[in-house]
Amino acid sequence: MNIVVLMKQVPDTYAERKLQAADNTLDRDASDAVINEIDEYAIEEGLLLKEAHGGEVTILTMGPDRATESLRKALSMGADKAVHVLDDALHGSCAITTAKVLAKALATIEYDLVIAGSEATDSRLSVIPALVAEALGTAQLSGARKVTVEGSTVTIERATDTGFDRIQGTSPAVVSVVEKINEPRYPSFKGIMAAKSKPVTTLTLADLGIAADEVGLAASTTTVESFEEAPPRAAGTVVKDEGAGGSAIAEYLANKKLI
Amino acid sequence: MAEVLVLVDSANGTVKKSTLELLTAARALGEPSAVVIGAPGTAAALTAKLAEYGAAKIYVAESPEVDDYLVAPKAEVLAQIASTATPAAILVASTAENKEIAARTAFKLDSGFLADAVEISATGSTKQSIFGGAVTVTSKVAKGVPVISLRANSVAATAEPAAGEEVAVTVTLSDAAKSSKVLERVEEAKGSRPSLQDASVIVSGGRGVGSGENFSVVEQVADSIGAAVGASRAATDAGWVPHQMQVGQTGVTVSPQLYIALGISGAIQHRAGMQTSKTIVAVNKDPEAPIFELADFGVVGDLFTVAPQLADEVSKRKG
């Protein structure tokens, strides 16, 4: 079974993240960049399925030049090859464009299953997997805490407000995973060495047959008009419990008319 | 006046509070039209409430099939209604499923999707809070019908009775919409407390609570205030409480009036899900716990003495 994992490189959430004033987009050079945390779980799930069913794991990303660092890390975890959609015209693309580009790139790869993370820490949209399924016209199996594959039938447990749903589709399907699903492995020394020689294919918009004016900031379906730093939270009061800590909270809440 | 489509969420025959908030927000943009998509008989219990909160029209798209498949049918029906109603905007409440429905609807309509708005202006532009509340952006949809998801508790729902004229919608699903079949829906234990997504007050417990039985301390505080109960990943992973109570980056993102964190350190992934709460109260025995950086009011102490006292005091004040 051949699997494509959608991986996004994002600014480290532990660093300060900034928008740039010139075009109101995320400044991707301003901070350290890492694999979107949940995508490591998606990679792990891909590797586990490959170990169980055979086949290859391909990492697909759309992102700037430096995303290669993250691709190498994914390869060192054990993925076989990578595809990098890289084109300056993509800067500022909206979610819908991103999904369309990823769908086009998927068409260049042979696959039975697409696995994504459930949410990117920068966009916090949680919609790319659903949109990729929409663009491909395949099953959307999102929010999985468990994935089972039997032949061409893929079944997931999707966490809901009140419990979980069991959802089933036929491959090629798009699965997205939540962090309950597994525990990602660390790259081994051998894996890191092997990753250096694994193939990374770079695709430009021209390679995908997409015109530059269909993507990027100018074609974005949404526009950020302005942004402002939110006023920092006013420093709160912290008291030490000396026997009346609970009452002190009640008093505070009553004063704020919260109880 | 142009219509504004509002996707209705309901549970057990009751309109969710977040839907009433959407109907309220929709009035600034045009005339609210509620859209009920569900199994036959779903709408009957909801129409009175929807009309009370301003739905001039109520589209009733009932079919035995729509609930049998994930997300895609609702997106298809919503897009179909939008193509004839030509609405000024389409609003949904920000839940995981609704965001997927909204995004796929925008894709079909060749328009744009704005997620997790905390404010919607009369022109359809939105405010969103990003990077854990550090930055507020003003955005708009650049083409087509704006499709917007609004965070719960962003506006106060107010009644404003309208006609609530029912319009029946015939549902015919494409094969593509039937590709993700719901085999079963499993309800895990659920009490009478408000749901996290909608709650205006949330009391959450973390690793400091220590065990499943001990969670009664958290529940006691929650019940004294009428709050929902949440948890950190440490508590859900340990199996003390079900995973759907997890607040955070990979759990539910909440923005209640009041968030009380008991025995939670305040890891970045937890903060991502609660940082924009209006008032944050924390109890932790470690004065260095990062949660205190966010807290409007914090108590350094043992939650097993502080929390019961708080619950007692609240009950007493209620009389």
Ligand SMILES: Cc1cc2nc3c(=O)[nH]c(=O)nc-3n(C[C@H](O)[C@H](O)[C@H](O)COP(=O)(O)OP(=O)(O)OC[C@H]3O[C@@H](n4cnc5c(N)ncnc54)[C@H](O)[C@@H]3O)c2cc1C
């Ligand atoms: C991909 C990924 C996604 C994640 N998503 C989430 C998420 O959605 N939500 C989430 O919450 N976490 C998430 N996490 C986990 C997160 O990193 C933390 O591990 C988790 O939030 C810690 O939970 P905690 O604060 O309860 O536990 P701890 O960090 O162990 O903190 C427990 C706190 O309780 C205090 N304490 C102990 N005993 C007492 C007592 N008797 N009285 C008072 N205080 C006491 C301690 O001082 C300590 O500060 C995620 C992690 C990853 C890698």
Ligand SMILES: Nc1ncnc2c1ncn2[C@@H]1O[C@H](COP(=O)(O)O)[C@@H](O)[C@H]1O
């Ligand atoms: N530019 C991208 N390249 C590859 N995968 C992506 C990209 N953006 C999002 N994804 C995938 O979609 C998931 C959800 O992202 P989002 O919808 O932006 O929150 C991520 O966890 C990734 O697996």
